Amino acid sequence: MTLSTKYNPREVEDKWYQQWLDKDFFHSEPHPDKEAYTIVIPPPNVTGVLHMGHMLNNTIQDVLTRKARMEGKEACWVPGYDHASIATEAKVVAMLKERGIEKRDLTREEFLKYAWEWKEKYGGIILEQLKKLGASCDWERTRFTMEDHMTESVIKVFVDLYNKGHIYQGFRMINWDPEAKTSLSDEEVLHREVQSKLYYVNYAIEGEEGHVTIATTRPETILGDTAVCINPNDERYQHLKGKRVIVPLINRSIPIIEDEYVTMEFGTGCLKVTPAHDVNDYELGQKHQLDTIDVISDDGSMSEAAQLFVGEDRFVVRKKMAKKLEEAGFIAKIEDYQNKVGFSERTSAVIEPRLSKQWFVRMDELVTPALENVLNDNVQFYPAKFKNMYRIWMENIHNWNISRQLWWGQRIPAYYLPNGEVVVAETSEEALTLAKEKTGNTGLTMNDLKQDEDVLDTWFSSGLWPITVFDGIRHPDNPEIDFYYPTNVLVTAPEIIFFWVARMILYGYEYRQEKPFRDVYFTGIVRDPQGRKMSKSLGNSPDPLKLITEYGADGVRTGMLFSSPAGNDLLFDIKLCEQGRNFANKIWNAFRLVQSWQVDTEKTEQTNATAIAWFEARFNQALIELEDHFSKYRISDALQTVYKLTKDDFCSWYLEMIKPTYGDPIDGMTYEATIGFFEKVIKVLHPFMPFITEELWHQLRERDDNDYVIVAEWPKAEDSKDRAQVDATLLQGGKAVFDVVGNIRNTRNSRQISPKEALPLFIKSDTPEVYHQFDSIIQKLANVSSIEFTNEKVEGADSFIITTAQGKPDTFFIPLGDAIDVEAEREKLEKELKYQQGFLISVNKKLNNARFVENAPKEVVTMERKKQADAEARVQAIEEQLKSMG
RNA sequence: GGGUUCUUAGCUCAGUUGGUUUAGAGCACCUGCCUUACAAGCAGGGGGUCGUAGGUUCGAAUCCUACAGGACCCACCA
Numbered sequence: 001m002t003l004s005t006k007y008n009p010r011e012v013e014d015k016w017y018q019q020w021l022d023k024d025f026f027h028s029e030p031h032p033d034k035e036a037y038t039i040v041i042p043p044p045n046v047t048g049v050l051h052m053g054h055m056l057n058n059t060i061q062d063v064l065t066r067k068a069r070m071e072g073k074e075a076c077w078v079p080g081y082d083h084a085s086i087a088t089e090a091k092v093v094a095m096l097k098e099r100g101i102e103k104r105d106l107t108r109e110e111f112l113k114y115a116w117e118w119k120e121k122y123g124g125i126i127l128e129q130l131k132k133l134g135a136s137c138d139w140e141r142t143r144f145t146m147e148d149h150m151t152e153s154v155i156k157v158f159v160d161l162y163n164k165g166h167i168y169q170g171f172r173m174i175n176w177d178p179e180a181k182t183s184l185s186d187e188e189v190l191h192r193e194v195q196s197k198l199y200y201v202n203y204a205i206e207g208e209e210g211h212v213t214i215a216t217t218r219p220e221t222i223l224g225d226t227a228v229c230i231n232p233n234d235e236r237y238q239h240l241k242g243k244r245v246i247v248p249l250i251n252r253s254i255p256i257i258e259d260e261y262v263t264m265e266f267g268t269g270c271l272k273v274t275p276a277h278d279v280n281d282y283e284l285g286q287k288h289q290l291d292t293i294d295v296i297s298d299d300g301s302m303s304e305a306a307q308l309f310v311g312e313d314r315f316v317v318r319k320k321m322a323k324k325l326e327e328a329g330f331i332a333k334i335e336d337y338q339n340k341v342g343f344s345e346r347t348s349a350v351i352e353p354r355l356s357k358q359w360f361v362r363m364d365e366l367v368t369p370a371l372e373n374v375l376n377d378n379v380q381f382y383p384a385k386f387k388n389m390y391r392i393w394m395e396n397i398h399n400w401n402i403s404r405q406l407w408w409g410q411r412i413p414a415y416y417l418p419n420g421e422v423v424v425a426e427t428s429e430e431a432l433t434l435a436k437e438k439t440g441n442t443g444l445t446m447n448d449l450k451q452d453e454d455v456l457d458t459w460f461s462s463g464l465w466p467i468t469v470f471d472g473i474r475h476p477d478n479p480e481i482d483f484y485y486p487t488n489v490l491v492t493a494p495e496i497i498f499f500w501v502a503r504m505i506l507y508g509y510e511y512r513q514e515k516p517f518r519d520v521y522f523t524g525i526v527r528d529p530q531g532r533k534m535s536k537s538l539g540n541s542p543d544p545l546k547l548i549t550e551y552g553a554d555g556v557r558t559g560m561l562f563s564s565p566a567g568n569d570l571l572f573d574i575k576l577c578e579q580g581r582n583f584a585n586k587i588w589n590a591f592r593l594v595q596s597w598q599v600d601t602e603k604t605e606q607t608n609a610t611a612i613a614w615f616e617a618r619f620n621q622a623l624i625e626l627e628d629h630f631s632k633y634r635i636s637d638a639l640q641t642v643y644k645l646t647k648d649d650f651c652s653w654y655l656e657m658i659k660p661t662y663g664d665p666i667d668g669m670t671y672e673a674t675i676g677f678f679e680k681v682i683k684v685l686h687p688f689m690p691f692i693t694e695e696l697w698h699q700l701r702e703r704d705d706n707d708y709v710i711v712a713e714w715p716k717a718e719d720s721k722d723r724a725q726v727d728a729t730l731l732q733g734g735k736a737v738f739d740v741v742g743n744i745r746n747t748r749n750s751r752q753i754s755p756k757e758a759l760p761l762f763i764k765s766d767t768p769e770v771y772h773q774f775d776s777i778i779q780k781l782a783n784v785s786s787i788e789f790t791n792e793k794v795e796g797a798d799s800f801i802i803t804t805a806q807g808k809p810d811t812f813f814i815p816l817g818d819a820i821d822v823e824a825e826r827e828k829l830e831k832e833l834k835y836q837q838g839f840l841i842s843v844n845k846k847l848n849n850a851r852f853v854e855n856a857p858k859e860v861v862t863m864e865r866k867k868q869a870d871a872e873a874r875v876q877a878i879e880e881q882l883k884s885m886g
Numbered sequence: 887g888g889g890u891u892c893u894u895a896g897c898u899c900a901g902u903u904g905g906u907u908u909a910g911a912g913c914a915c916c917u918g919c920c921u922u923a924c925a926a927g928c929a930g931g932g933g934g935u936c937g938u939a940g941g942u943u944c945g946a947a948u949c950c951u952a953c954a955g956g957a958c959c960c961a962c963c964a
Contacts, residue, residue, distance in 0.1 A: 003923095005923080005924060005926095005927095006924090006926070007926090191960095191961085198964085214964085215964065216964060217964070218964085261962095261963090262963085262964090263963050263964085265963090266963050266964065267963090267964065271963085271964055272964075273964095278962080278964075279962050280962045280963080280964075281962095281964085282962095283962080339963095339964085340961090353962090385890065385891065386890090388889080388890060388891095388959095389889085389890065389958090389959055389960085392888095392889065392890085392959080392960065393959085393960070396960075396961085494958085494959090497959095498959095529897085529898090531957095562898090562912070562913090563898055563899065563912080563913095565898095565899070565900085568892090568899085569957085569958095570898095571897090571898065573897090573898080573913085575913070575914090576898095576912095576913085578926075579912080579913070579926095581926065582924095582926045582927085583926090584926090585924065585926050585927090586923095586924065586926085586927085588923090588924080589923045589924035589926095589927085590923065590924080591923080592923045592924075593923035593924080594923085595923095596922095596923070628902095632902080634900095634902095636899085636900095637900075640900090640911070640912075643912085644911090644912095651923090651924090652928085655923080659923090662922055663922090742929090742930080745929055745930060746929090746930060746931085748918095748929085748930085749917075749918060749919095749929070749930045749931080750917095750930085750931095752918075754919085754921085755919080755921060755928095755929075756921065835908080838908060839908065841908090842908060846905090846944080846945070849944055849945085850944085851943095851944035851945090852905095852944040852945065853944085854944075855943090855944050855945085856905065856944065856945075857905075859905090859906090860905045860906085860945095861905095863905080863906050864905085864906085866906085867906070
């Protein structure tokens with residue numbers, strides 16, 4: 001069989017993915033005898049397209065799922081997508097606009113029809129894309145947050161929270177997005193520093209000469225002023241107490257009020273109060289019973305109440321106001337000023353604080369278990385630093401505005417009666433019954449009920465995701481939720497810790513009396529090599545599917561993971577994918593080597609016994625390390641361990657040790673052992689590189705129908721004491737041998753001796769037995785023609801010194817005859833001597849310090865003593881060497 | 887303004903309760919090799935006074951303080 005020297009992912013990826021699907025390997029059912037391992041996907045927006053953040057996030061989930069599956073757990077990774085109320089509605093509106101249709105010309109029903117059509121056509125592309133990455137989701141369980149039973153659950157929860165008093169309706173100051181024309185929660189408002197102006201405006205004092213000067217960044221809101229406020233302790237303004245001032249341009253008379261809220265140092269110490277358009281002003285207004293004049297409409301333009309500039313946008317008006325005030329002589333001065341302004345997370349529109357009637361979740365009680373169980377690590381955050389962030393947010397949490405003035409989403413199940421009363425019920429029928437009870441009016445009909453027009457915040461429903469995907473709200477005791485909940489780990493971005501993670505925890509305790517997941521793994525943000533966030537406008541985000549085509553899914557997956565410390569940003573460099581692809585190629589070629597061998601079952605090659613035992617030990621060691629990394633979600637380190645194991649230990653050392661001379665057959669025992677090792681290596685590689693490993697799994701041996709690596713048994717680390725002892729000796733021996741080989745190769749390099757030229761080797765050692773086992777390995781790896789032990793220095797030879805685990809410095813000689821460069825040799829030795837002497841000084845300093853010997857733990861002192869002895873012996877050996885050189 | 891966190895080789899990062907660390911890895915770099923598994927490769931090599939200044943300690947990259955610089959989160963001073 002002739003195989004290409006390059007691994008070709010395109011030929012194998014689709015094939016295996018299809019077979020995995022056909023064999024139903026991704027599918028999971030509750031299994032009483034098995035341990036569940038559950039991950040619910042952070043549902044991407046239904047309109048979403050795969051980006052690098054998804055790639056990272058889902059690769060990690062797939063790695064964890066695949067490993068758990070191989071460990072024999074009932075692994076279940078639930079996929080799905082989110083209706084993403086505001087984002088999707090915006091997209092549908094834009095799409096309609098392109099077709100010449102305005103949202104305002106449509107009824108709710110018409111609009112939703114378009115939206116659903118659109119969703120059916122373009123929705124969920126992202127899940128198809130995930131398949132290319134190799135995601136082993138249980139596709140039969142794919143959920144959408146707005147499918148009927150999910151919505152039913154969400155409504156049920158709303159009604160329940162309402163009945164328990166956790167949800168209320170209120171007329172409050174909320175964040176208004178004038179572009180989407182909806183209210184937003186506090187979390188959906190991003191504050192950014194902007195360069196603006198501070199306008200100092202004079203307000204005439206009513207009935208007398210003179211004026212007061214206020215400072216404002218928003219002169220357009222002057223039209224809505226209903227008071228000017230001073231600090232009662234402000235010496236400068238004592239004379240103003242009880243007086244009134246005139247609002248410029250519109251000549252409204254407003255009172256001067258006093259409140260300690262006003263900072264005397266800021267601006268002029270006089271504050272204009274616009275209760276309709278500022279949170280603080282609103283509170284002042286409440287306290288001092290001020291009028292509220294709403295001068296800005298829902299689209300951000302000036303309303304009738306403003307009297308001036310009606311219908312014009314607030315930012316245009318800001319400039320016009322300034323000009324007009326200046327012309328009329330009201331402006332005292334204008335200063336440059338930097339302040340923070342709130343922007344809509346979705347539309348980037350500047351948020352207007354606005355008074356309106358909305359639905360809120362009262363957070364105080366709900367938050368208690370959610371906070372407590374994170375603080376006590378019942379729910380564990382990786383990395384732990386996010387715990388603190390979470391705590392502070394939870395402790396200062398505000399009530400949650402959950403109503404949105406949108407159509408795409410779950411409609412609030414509140415119904416208004418003709419008398420203005422509200423009833424909340426899961427269905428309109430129930431609402432009618434309730435209404436009749438409440439009013440005593442049995443003549444009420446459906447026509448008398450008017451359902452609330454608003455829909456719920458997307459996060460109100462996605463917070464329920466880990467429960468609703470298993471239908472745990474409608475049927476709290478169903479076998480699925482009992483088996484799969486709580487889930488094992490949530491893998492998500494820190495950006496949505498408050499939006500989503502916190503709310504899932506909160507709902508989990510409210511509706512399951514249990515956490516939704518044991519661990520939360522926070523990934524970082526994927527950035528470009530310059531550290532910039534990837535974005536469409538910068539064009540610095542590679543197309544994931546193109547990457548997969550170019551480097552193979554395995555290459556991209558490993559590329560992403562090569563440098564992705566939990567919770568830290570990942571500077572994504574395409575070079576990493578290259579490295580991943582190269583790695584796949586390396587594995588492929590290791591296979592090409594193995595499959596090229598003729599096997600001679602008669603032949604027995606004893607010399608390979610050491611190599612085999614050594615690799616076994618090394619594999620075992622790597623496996624222990626690997627499990628440790630996984631247990632701490634050090635995915636990148638885990639990959640690094642497997643990478644080194646495969647590339648260095650398996651390919652560079654082991655295969656080179658046992659590789660027969662070209663043309664010679666390999667003995668049966670070695671061959672079997674090698675195939676077995678290859679299988680083990682493939683297994684531990686599989687979570688990271690599912691495709692190439694499945695391909696090789698089938699190439700290595702004939703397989704039964706259901707024998708796939710995806711469901712192969714995960715290797716178990718043997719960590720018995722006996723085993724550890726045997727392994728340690730072997731590994732130490734191996735290490736010394738690699739050191740020897742490295743030194744010989746180095747000698748070749750510096751002397752420009754071809755690797756093809758066999759060299760004799762002499763060893764001066766008190767413990768030759770260390771090397772006996774490895775004789776033939778040294779010969780093979782370093783192309784050594786003969787090994788002889790000697791007690792004397794060998795003349796005319798290049799030399800090097802190695803300290804074995806026993807602490808004896810052994811000297812190695814490679815006779816080079818005339819080729820020897822004495823000066824270079826001396827230089828090398830002197831350099832080495834200098835290092836060892838320096839090292840010895842630092843060790844001696846410690847050991848000569850009585851307080852160190854007294855206070856340091858015994859093991860540490862012993863270790864230092866050994867280091868001292870080793871170094872001394874080594875220094876002596878080097879000195880001898882130098883002396884003999886004359 | 888409050889809080890969290892980071893600063894280790896040219897780059898990206900490890901360094902797990904201070905002690906096998908005069909500091910490791912990958913990439914990049916340099917040198918030599920197209921050696922019948924692999925040039926998407928092999929072999930070898932150079933490179934860091936651990937942000938700065940103090941302090942604690944027998945011992946500090948690791949703990950404390952200050953400073954400098956960066957990142958992020960939260961916050962209603964117009």
